[in-house]
Amino acid sequence: MxxxxxxxxxxxxxxxxxxxxxxxxxxxxxxxxxVIPYVxxxxxDIKTTKHNxxxxxxxxxxxxxxxxxxSPEIRQYFVETNESGRPFNRIIRGLVYARAxxxxxxxxxxxxxxxxxxxxxxANHSLAPKDVDVxxxxxxxxxxxxxxxxxxxxxxxxxxxxxxxxxxxxRSLNGGAKDxxxxxxxxxxxxxxxxxxxxxDIIWQIGTGYFGxxxxxxxxxxxxxxxxxxxxxxxxIEIKLSQGAKPSHGGVLPAAKVDAEIAEIxxxxxxxxxxxxPIHSAFDGPTGLMEFVQHLREMSGGKPIGFKxxxxxxxxxxxxxKAMLETGILPDFITVDGAEGGTGAAxxxxxNRLGMPLNEALIFVNNCLRGIGVRDKIRVICSGKVATGxxxxxxxxxxxxxxxxxxxMMFAVGCIQALHCNTNRCPSGVATQDPVRGNAxxxxxxxxxxxxxxxxxxxxxxxxLGAMGKATVAELRPSDIRRRTADERERSYxxxxxxxxxGALLADNLPQAYAEDWKRASSAHF
Numbered sequence: 234m235x236x237x238x239x240x241x242x243x244x245x246x247x248x249x250x251x252x253x254x255x256x257x258x259x260x261x262x263x264x265x266x267x268v269i270p271y272v273x274x275x276x277x278d279i280k281t282t283k284h285n286x287x288x289x290x291x292x293x294x295x296x297x298x299x300x301x302x303x304s305p306e307i308r309q310y311f312v313e314t315n316e317s318g319r320p321f322n323r324i325i326r327g328l329v330y331a332r333a334x335x336x337x338x339x340x341x342x343x344x345x346x347x348x349x350x351x352x353x354x355x356a357n358h359s360l361a362p363k364d365v366d367v368x369x370x371x372x373x374x375x376x377x378x379x380x381x382x383x384x385x386x387x388x389x390x391x392x393x394x395x396x397x398x399x400x401x402x403x404r405s406l407n408g409g410a411k412d413x414x415x416x417x418x419x420x421x422x423x424x425x426x427x428x429x430x431x432x433x434d435i436i437w438q439i440g441t442g443y444f445g446x447x448x449x450x451x452x453x454x455x456x457x458x459x460x461x462x463x464x465x466x467x468x469x470i471e472i473k474l475s476q477g478a479k480p481s482h483g484g485v486l487p488a489a490k491v492d493a494e495i496a497e498i499x500x501x502x503x504x505x506x507x508x509x510x511p512i513h514s515a516f517d518g519p520t521g522l523m524e525f526v527q528h529l530r531e532m533s534g535g536k537p538i539g540f541k542x543x544x545x546x547x548x549x550x551x552x553x554x555k556a557m558l559e560t561g562i563l564p565d566f567i568t569v570d571g572a573e574g575g576t577g578a579a580x581x582x583x584x585n586r587l588g589m590p591l592n593e594a595l596i597f598v599n600n601c602l603r604g605i606g607v608r609d610k611i612r613v614i615c616s617g618k619v620a621t622g623x624x625x626x627x628x629x630x631x632x633x634x635x636x637x638x639x640x641x642m643m644f645a646v647g648c649i650q651a652l653h654c655n656t657n658r659c660p661s662g663v664a665t666q667d668p669v670r671g672n673a674x675x676x677x678x679x680x681x682x683x684x685x686x687x688x689x690x691x692x693x694x695x696x697x698l699g700a701m702g703k704a705t706v707a708e709l710r711p712s713d714i715r716r717r718t719a720d721e722r723e724r725s726y727x728x729x730x731x732x733x734x735x736g737a738l739l740a741d742n743l744p745q746a747y748a749e750d751w752k753r754a755s756s757a758h759f
Contacts, residue, residue: 305652315345318650320575325620326644332689333645333682354716356626359702365695369706372634374469376565376610378527380535383434383468386415387706388625388691390683391616391637392438392473392541394422396486396495396507397577397654398643399671401679402663405646407433408676409683418637419445421473421484421509424461425498431680435466438541439529440473441483442509444499453515455532462533469537469565470529472522474513477574477617480543480588483509485578489657490666518758519549519556527562539566539614543574544589544597551747551754554605554738559756563610567602568637569594571617575640577664578655591617592631596711596730599632604738604747620644622693626701630709631726638690645686646679 271292278284278291287294315323324345331338346353375382390410395403397420410417410433417433419425421440428435439446439458446458462470475481486495486507496503516525522540530538544550557563571591576584589597595615602608615633619625620641628636640648647661654664662673703709711726718724733744738751 309650320573320618321620321640321644321650325641326650329620329641329644329686333686335685338689349717349721351717351719354627354714356623356630356697356701357713357715358700361702363699363702363704365699365704367695369695369698370691372612372706374566374612374635375537376563376612378530378563379537379565381537382565383416383537385468385635386413386687386691387629387634387694388619388636388638388687389416389436389614390418390642391639392418392420392471393639393643394420394444394484394486395425395427395498396422396490396666397664399659399662399665399667399674400427401671401674401676402643402646403427404430404676405674405679406642406683407431407435408680409642409645409687410434412680412684413687415687416468418471422486422495423498424464424467429464429466431676432466434468435464436469436471437462437467438471438473440509441511441513442499442507443515444501447500449500451510451514455528458529459532462529462536467533467536469539470533471566471568472513472525472529472538472540474522474540474542475545475570476541476576477543477570477572477588477591478576479579479583480545480572481511482580482583483511485509485576485655487578487655487657492666495666519552519756520560522553523556523560523562523564526564527560530565537565539564539568539612541568541570541616543570543572543587544594545587546750546759547597547747548750548753549759550598551601551738551751552756552759554601555754556756557607558605563607566612566614566635567598568614568616569598569633571615574617576654591615591628592726593730595628595631595633596726596732600731600733600747601738603735604733604744606736606739608735620690622690622695622697625690625694626697626709627714629706630711630713632711634706641686641690642683645683647674647682 275291278287278294281287286297328338370387371384372387373382374385390406404427407417407428408431411431416436418436419428419438421438421442421444423445424437443453445461446454448454488504488506491504491507493503499507501507516522526538571594572588573590598613599608602611612634613632614635614637615628616637616639619628619636619638625636643663646663648663649661651660653659657665657667659665659670662670665671701713711732715723715725716729731744731746737744738747743751
C-alpha cells in the first residue's frame with residue numbers, strides 16, 4: 234500500500250538522515266525525540282491486528298481515536314442546540330441548575346422551542362387565574378387498609394441506589410429531603426447508612442435482589458425486613474417489579490463500583506457485577522403479589538405498601554387488577570415508570586425498545602383502576618423525565634397524584650449529563666464509587682441545592698395550576714393538555730386517547746380497546 238510505503242520511507246530514511254544531520258550539526262539530534270517514537274509507534278501499528286485503521290494508517294490513525302474519545306464533550310458543548318440535547322436538553326438542565334443555586338430562572342426574548350413542531354405540547358391558561366393553596370403541595374399516601382398513612386410531597390426523589398450514586402450524592406439528596414419535607418426513595422440497592430445519615434423521610438424500595446433484607450441464598454429475609462421497616466424514618470415500602478429504562482431485566486451494578494462497603498450493604502461478593510434477577514422469588518403471579526403486599530404491610534406495622542412497574546403487556550397489569558378484586562387486598566400506591574426513565578446501566582436494546590412511554594402508561598393505569606372501581610383508594614405516582622412544574626401539571630392532568638424525579642435531582646447535586654454513569658468515572662462525583670471523585674460533592678452545600686430545586690419546582694407547579702384557572706389538582710383533566718399532531722392541528726389528550734368510566738371493566742359491555750386484554754388477563758399468572 235502507498236500509505237505503508239510512505240511510512241517506511243519516513244521510518245527507514247528519516248531516522249538515518251536525522252542521525253547524519255546530527256553529526257554535522259549537533260542540535261539536530263533533538264529531532265530524534267520526535268522521530269524515534271514516531272518510528273516505534275508506526276512499526277507497532279503496522280504489526281498490530283487489533284485496529285484496522287491503525288494497521289492501514291500508522292501513527293496518523295491515532296488521531297481518529299483521540300477525536301472519538303472527546304467527541305461526546307464536543308457534541309455537548311459545541312454542537313447541540315439548546316433544545317436538541319438528550320436525554321435532557323440544555324434548556325431543562327439550565328433551569329434545574331438555576332433553581333438549585335437560587336439564581337434567576339426566568340427567560341428573555343421568548344421561547345426557543347418551535348411551538349408548531351409535531352409533538353409540542355402545552356396547557357390552556359385561563360383569564361380567571363386562581364390562588365392555589367399550599368395544601369395542594371401535599372397528598373396523603375395510604376389507602377383504607379393502611380394504618381400509618383404518610384403525608385407526602387407532590388414531588389419526591391425517585392429511586393436511586395447507593396452504589397449507582399456515591400455516598401455524598403445520596404447524603405445530599407437525603408439532606409435536601411429532610412430540609413424540604415419530601416421523601417427519598419432508596420432504589421433497590423438497600424437501605425444504606427448514607428440514606429439514614431441526614432434524617433430525611435425514606436421510601437424503601439425492595440427489588441428482586443432483596444438487598445437490605447436478603448438471605449445468604451439471595452431470598453427474602455422477613456426478619457431483617459421487619460427490623461428495618463419499623464424505623465421511624467421509613468415512611469413507605471415500594472416493591473419494584475420492573476423499571477422503565479430496563480423493563481424485565483434485573484438491576485445492573487458494574488463490578489467497578491462494587492467495593493467492600495457496597496458488598497457488605499448488599500450482601501454480595503466484592504468486585505463482581507451485581508445483576509439482580511428479572512423476577513421476584515418471594516411471590517409468584519398477581520395473586521401472590523397482592524398477598525406479598527399484605528404481608529409487608531403487616532410486618533411493617535401498617536405502613537403504606539405499593540409497587541413500581543413499567544407497563545408492557547396490558548393484560549398483565551389487568552391481571553393485577555383482577556387479583557385486587559379476588560383477594561380484596563389493595564396496594565396503597567402504584568408507581569408508574571415510563572420507558573423514558575433513567576438508569577445507571579442497562580442493555581441498549583432494553584433502554585431503547587421496550588416499555589410504554591409514561592403519558593400512555595398513566596392513562597392506561599388510571600383507566601384500569603377506574604374500570605374496576607378502586608382509583609379513589611390507590612395513589613398513582615409517576616416517574617420518567619419529570620423536571621419542571623409543567624411536567625408535574627401534565628402528569629397530574631393525565632392521572633398521577635405524585636411525581637418522582639431522579640435525574641433532575643442529580644442535576645441539582647451537580648450532575649452534568651456526561652453519560653459516564655456506567656463507567657465509575659463520573660466527572661462530577663455523583664454516579665461513582667471512586668472516593669476521590671465522590672468527595673467533590675460537598676454535602677452541606679448540595680443538600681441546600683436539592684431543597685431549593687424542590688421548592689422552586691413545587692412553586693412553579695402551583696403558579697401554573699393557578700394560571701390554568703384551577704384551584705386544586707383534582708380539577709385537572711386530560712383536556713387541559715394539548716399536543717400538536719402531524720396534520721398541523723392541536724388535539725387534547727382527551728381527544729387523542731380513550732378514557733373509561735368507573736366500573737367499566739366490570740360491566741357487560743367492556744370498552745372495545747380493553748376487552749381483549751381484559752379477557753386474557755388472569756389473576757393466577759402474568
